[in-house]
Amino acid sequence: FFLMIRRPPRSTQSRSSAASDVYKRQVLIQLQSSGLQRDDPQITAILSVYANFAQALGQDFARFLPQIFDRVIDSAELEVDFILQDELDTRDDRLDNENMAKASVNLKILGGKKTLAVNTSLLEQKITASSTLFAIIDSLEKDFYQYVPRSC
Numbered sequence: 001f002f003l004m005i006r007r008p009p010r011s012t013q014s015r016s017s018a019a020s021d022v023y024k025r026q027v028l029i030q031l032q033s034s035g036l037q038r039d040d041p042q043i044t045a046i047l048s049v050y051a052n053f054a055q056a057l058g059q060d061f062a063r064f065l066p067q068i069f070d071r072v073i074d075s076a077e078l079e080v081d082f083i084l085q086d087e088l089d090t091r092d093d094r095l096d097n098e099n100m101a102k103a104s105v106n107l108k109i110l111g112g113k114k115t116l117a118v119n120t121s122l123l124e125q126k127i128t129a130s131s132t133l134f135a136i137i138d139s140l141e142k143d144f145y146q147y148v149p150r151s152c
Contacts, residue, residue, distance in 0.1 A: 083115070
């Protein structure tokens with residue numbers, strides 16, 4: 001037993017298909033406007049969903065891009081928190097952030113042992129946003145052209 005379901009042509013889109021499109025848009029909008037902190041690891045997952053949608057829908061993803069494009073670009077342009085300080089200096093409150101990965105390094109040219117800390121959540125988000133942007137461009141091809149000036 002084999003069942004094949006075809007999507008109706010765009011010009012004769014059924015009500016259920018149109019409702020499905022509306023629902024998909026609502027999900028994307030809710031994901032991006034959920035009030036997460038800028039370094040919340042969930043943002044990386046949201047960006048991955050955008051990339052997966054773009055790859056699955058191909059050029060049909062173009063209608064969703066206006067709602068998510070700014071989020072992707074904002075994440076790709078993030079400045080990643082990076083701290084280098086004396087190993088014994090613990091006065092920087094940013095070091096208390098759970099997303100900060102810390103390592104001790106011996107940098108003789110900078111005076112000895114230092115603590116190097118990087119916000120890995122922001123770094124991962126920036127990398128994922130760049131990959132998501134690539135997936136969107138690859139999926140939309142010429143339909144992405146209008147977004148080129150905003151993505152440079």
